[in-house]
Amino acid sequence: MQTDPQEQAAWLLLTFESGLTTRAVNDILVIWCKQLGRTVCSFWAASAAEWEETCQLSPVIIHRLEEARARSRTQSQLLAQLQQQGIQQLTVLDEDYPKQLKTSLTRSHTPPMLFYLGDLSILQQQTIAIIGSRNACEESITFTHLVSQYLSTHGVNVISGYARGVDRAAFDGASQVHGRTTLILPHGLCKLSKAQVQHLQEGIKAGEILVISQFAPAAPWVVSRAMERNYLVSALAQTMIVAEAETKGGTWDGANTALRLKRPLYVRELAESGNAILINKGGIPLAWPTDDLATLLSPVLTESLQIQSQQNEQVIRPNQLSLLATPHE
Secondary structure (H helix, E strand, C coil), X not given: CCCCHHHHHHHHHHHHHCCCCHHHHXXXXXXXXXXXXXXXXXXXXXXXXXXXXXXXXXXXXXXXXXXXXXXXXXXXXXXXXXXXXXXXXXXXXXXXXXXXXXXXCCCCCCCCEEEEECCHHHHHCCEEEEECCCCCCHHHHHHHHHHHHHHHHCXXXXXXXXXXXXXXXXXXXXXXXXXXXEEECCCCHHHCCHHHHHHHHHHHHCCCEEEEXXXXXXXXXXXXXXXXXXXXXXXXXXXXXXXXCCCCXXXXXXXXXXXXXCCCEEEECCCCCHHHHHHHCCCEEEXXXXXXXXXXXXXXXXXXXXXXXHHHHCCCCCCCCHHHCCCCC
């Protein structure tokens, strides 16, 4: 984890203030930091001519970088705010950066920075995501709550998005049995209300709750961020469970992202929704209702554990982010 305030400010400036795409930022990091072994601070100290020559940057990107450099002083204020709120930051070059993101995502979707509250080691546990509609029916909420509780009591880190509906039921199910749970936000961490932070604080201090955002701390919710967040959910989880999906929106996109990333997708049997379509697309049906959760969820736990074992042995592929891998990889 980067601890030098000037280097932290330089990362914030490049990742968020520049307005560059995730792919453009990662391309700069590969050349400047990994190939040349230079800091992000030194990148901002370089001339536009050196940027162009070293990183082969276009005039449009150089113009955006020069505009960002003129606003560099604001990053120190942001750092002070993050420290005051206990928000930690992690860069893609840090050893603690989740390996699953580098092995599963391309440079276009691998976040250069993450912000978090809580204990990152939660991500080392077996991890299963539960997703579903904000306006899910009562039966879907019951399904989610019971499944989340069961998984949590079996050592699983349950991932959800902390929205209303299925997300909240997944969080409540895990937290009520003092299980481990990770919340992946579709907005900046500073957009959590004081009431939300207070509600989460006890679990965070107990090492039971991890909250993560890939977005600038003050970034508000917008549809595009909610969709981009789905890549993080799918990449961090070994398997995904769909409680209730429509045929459009965040849950639909999240489920299809999981399928694209070759994550096993378990779907509650529900004829009058997008669930049936997801099953036809390759989702594995979960019969509901049931009186035997152990039998229903045994395949989910087994497959998740197998994938976790494979991930622990996996090496980052050359065509992805090998240059962003930590030295021991």
